[in-house]
Amino acid sequence: MSELKQELKEKIIDILNLEDLSPSDIEDNDALFGDGLGLDSIDALELIVMLDKDFGIQLTDPKKGKEIFKSISVLADYIAEHRKK
């Protein structure tokens, strides 16, 4: 699981172009949206594509994204349970 979390941190930094951050700057339980990392609805859409492309998980309702992307831990759990790749 910690490997997956590390992978997710690297992916998020890369996909969302968070140039100034390194994986160690993102805590497993930090809020990704709103007040934490400050990601927004466009970032959520980017992550939805990542779920499909890299893990074979298809989210058809963008609003579900809010719950799943709460934090790295929550996201890792969700992927571990639903991944097809």
Added chain:
Amino acid sequence: MPSTEKNNANRGVAITGMGIISAIGNTLEDNRLSLLSSQSGIGDVTQIKTKQASQIKVGEVKLTNDELIDQLNLLKDNNFTRTALLGLVAAKEAVKNSGISMDDSVETGFISATSVGGMDKTEIHLKEFPSKKETQKYISSHHAGDSTQKIADALGINGFVTTISTACSSAANAIMLGARMITSGQLDRVIVGGSDALSKFTINGFKTLMILSDEVCAPFDADRKGLNLGEAAAYLVLESDEMTKNKNVLAYLTGYGNANDAFHQTASSETGEGAFLAMQKALQVADLKSSDINYVNAHGTATPNNDLSESVALTRIFGEPMSDFSSTKSFTGHTLAAAGAIEAVFAVMSLQEQIVWPNLNFKSKIEETGLKPTTTLKNKHIQNVLSNSFGFGGNCSTLIFSKR
């Protein structure tokens, strides 16, 4: 050029002609008949090869590029993009409808709007440009000003010509600039409007935003799933009051407002601030109260975000009772940059027919705001129509059309 630059805020702006081509008709009269018979033009995409085809519905113009080229009598070897073709059809109709002639000595301007520009051709030929000579003519037709230049040239307009591109509020802004050019005395006459063709670029772009519906859209409905893209072009001939002595004036452009939501690049704020300010400004310019508005042609794209945000803004402006309102995007789809222009034509038609156009596919009210649009053709006295167009980048524009 007008002999003096008059600063006369009382210089009325009259609409003396219109032209339109959309999913519900290739001419002004075809569009009118479709509205009067509640006939939507939304269906499957047939003219663009896209992997998204089975998951979307669109408002396509029912003519191919070749048919448009034939109708316009253009040379076979031309570099007209579909945006330019649609635009020229509508612009020519507007000129004919108004009875004006470019040969007279009135300096006429042309202000168009587009977001797609020449992309419908660029997306097909981009990789061929370096090696296939016959495709290279589309390099110069990519930029947004190209279709405007082509239409201006075809109409014989050589003076003030420009293009506005503010996403889905573009044509409304073009109409607004035209009005200001007249009220400030810069021009006595100006043709204003916009054109956008469907493209793989926009279809895929909106798909990534997850706001496209796979069914015909349901504006202001509680269970709305998203928008249908559309393509269209429409133009209006605006003239100053003095020019209309012996003319048939279709309506007057009495109010306009442009404000920015400044909330997010694509989403609208919860309070609909930009929309609210645009409507407020338009009412101010028209010197009208919200209760003077008899029909609101809403932006109403049927996305979860817009319709809620716009409903909040409408409630803030109108309070109780809410004006009769509807979105005609369930007829034509969301025609992006052209929306403000085709909906201006529909607003003028509403004044001419004294009918509120129906908001198709509505079943139940949005819970948070409880607004119910007009769902069937409604005959009533209509003096003033307000039309909204809101775009990405927070660009919000409102126009008010009136009988005098």
Added chain:
Amino acid sequence: MTSCYIHSAVSISAQKSFEVEQLELVEISGEKVEALAPNYKDFISPMALRRMATGVKMGVAAASKALQNANINEPNAILTGTGMGCIEDTEKFLNSIIANDEAFLTPTSFIQSTHNTVGAQIALGLQSKAYNNTYVHGALSFESALLDGLLMVQNEETNNVLVGGIDELGTEFVDNVRMMEDQNPNGIKVPIGEGASFFVLSSEKKHNGVELLGIKTFSKLSIHSLQDALIAFLSHHHLKPDSIDVLILGNNGDSFDDYYEEVSKAFPQETTNLSYKQFCGEFYTASAFGLFLGFEILKSQQIPEGLLQYKAQKTSLKTILLYNQFKGRDHSFILLRQC
């Protein structure tokens, strides 16, 4: 009708033009030349910066500085002109569609590709709800925005209008444009460039300030009607050719430079003729850099090092006419005067 003054002028270009005390211009060469980037982090937050392509970064930074220099926190209108719009993100999204056959596409580059992104990001950064418009009409993009701004100040009693012109090189389309120009012996000779130039317009007169007297655009004008149109424009502002001290012309080395010769002929020999595209390159909104130069000349009462090719015969630097056109169309005249 209220007079209109330019309170500030800022430019990001291939030259060291941003935040410098003294302008020194150096001719550029090559097929295309990038603009010199300032430290964008000084103007834009990292969260906003991460999504921005070159044009948006240049536009937001230049706009920011123009407002700063004019001592304005929030303008009453934000007007931008761009010929090719956000071509970098347009190319990115289009290439993704092509490469992935419409699969796994992500929204950011699509969202950032709309022509009004610069104007929108400026508004967002300032939380400005003011009138906001974007003009995209080839070589008249900037002039259209400038005219809108002028109308506002002159007729609508709106002050502090922010107006700018922006274009970015991009990475693919520009090579096709360059190829077409190079295939043609009469094609553009200067490099293709990029840049952002922003101005604040106001009705407030300032000592030793710069007045924007007027602007006129023509979609089409034959070379034979050019002088008549020019004289008519000048006389509308109660001026004659000998009232003009400096002509700023948009020569780019192609055969349409004949139009600049034609205009030049209407003026007395002593009129100082300056061309600038050998310093900023050619692009649809390059004329905004020309206006920036005009402003600098009037403010400093000097012609920047490198710009003057021959010894200036006229010592007066009070009234400037700018003329630009592209491929024989999209003509514009802009008139500036020192207060």
